[in-house]
Amino acid sequence: MEVILQKEVENLGNQYELVKVRPGYARNFLIPRGLAIAATVSNRKVLDEIKKQRAHKEEKLKKDAESLATRLKDVTLRIAAKTGENGKIFGSVNAIQLAQALEELGYKVERKNIDLKADHIKTTGKYTANVKLSKDITAEITFEVVAE
DSSP states (O other): OEEEESSOBTTTBOTTOEEEOOHHHIIIIITTTTSEEEOOHHHHHHHHHHHHHHHHHHHHHHHHHHHHHHHHHTOEEEEEEOBOGGGEEEEEEOHHHHHHHHHHTTOOOOGGGEEESSSOEEESEEEEEEEEOSSSOEEEEEEEEEEO
């Protein structure tokens, strides 16, 4: 029996994927839990339309991410931190501070999408970080940690 998955099912497939399963598994598990619907002719047409819309939407998001990546290349952030002797920072610089600095410049980036190359930044200086903008687009930003 062929079904269209409504949600991602582990070891079976992703959302809006057409998969072939045993009839009992579909009738007794997938369909009652809302994880799948039967792959009728009308449901297949709906699936095709959903795929077209998703492809268009993903293309637009990709273009937006690429334009943001080109703008972020030229950005250099300055993160002010309290320091002690020899430029050592009290605490460390993290992704939250980078996200806030980017937001002040008008760039909305989730902090979970910022990957600091160094685990703990505890001294002043210049560093780089990767910002994941979409599934396959990342931008590298430079930032400088300075004493307050």
